[in-house]
Amino acid sequence: MMNRILLAHAAAAGAALSAGTAVVATRFVIGETDPLSLVFYRYLVSVLCFAPFLPRLWPRTGLTAGECAKIAMFGILFFVLFPWGFNASLELNPAARGAVGLATIPIQTLxxxxxFGREQLSKAKISGVMLAFGGIVIAFGTAAFADGSSSYLHGDVLMLLGVLCAAVYSVFSRPTLMRHGPLFVTALGMIFAVAVLFPVVAFKAGGVLQPSFSARGWMAVLFLGTVAGTLQFSLFMLALRWLPPTTTVLYLTLNPIAAMILGIVLLGESLTVELVAGMILVLAGIMVGSGVRAGHRKAAPADA
Structure with a gap:
């Protein structure tokens, strides 16, 4: 059991670091399409990656209509509404401001x-969430709020609503992940998401799906669908299966920090005192809130 818990912590951290690169890739390609179409093409690539393995992942006990409906609802929440709000926000707001909004996911999940009484909250969890969010505000606050714009508030609302969808998913999907396995639920949820988006994107394109991405745009979409799609969400679901939701999403505060570090390494941006201080607070928050030091003596109940 302890090995599974440690693996779940590593998966949560890996998913968050992978998601940091998705911010950069999304900002790169969003100018070539609209937010909803980008969601569709990203997860279409992910579904194609999962397709060869789906027969092996299919539960031996089969699925009831109710379970299918539940996975479909989860897929729409996490693979349609959440990324649409994320993409639409980054279309309006700078990445730094979007990072602060994204970092509210542990707070909203809490x-x-x-x-709904899904977890017993503790002082450690509340303190960890506040420390991690404080680190994000310190690291990004100046860049995020230095220049105001009337469109920024619209972008903030879209990001917060998208994050709320992710928070609801994180809290309520755990029993389904336990019953059917994280990879299967991820794959089927993405299939439902792509099926829902197909007629919408086709209508927007005049009935013919002919994406006009540049070569670099296609590279970004393929990256978003594979490393930042199939791999990232598989790791996140694995973590969510074995860790309480508030612990799993706490690692997502590494997401914007990873994005900023990537900017330093690839784009030559400068390392600031604010970033270092923010990183220290984020790591401290994860240590305190996830119980890494004390260990996980009791897992969250697998509510039906």
């Missing part, structure tokens, strides 16, 4: 879990 509130949803508390409101």
């Amino acid at each position: 509130l949803v879990a508390a409101a």
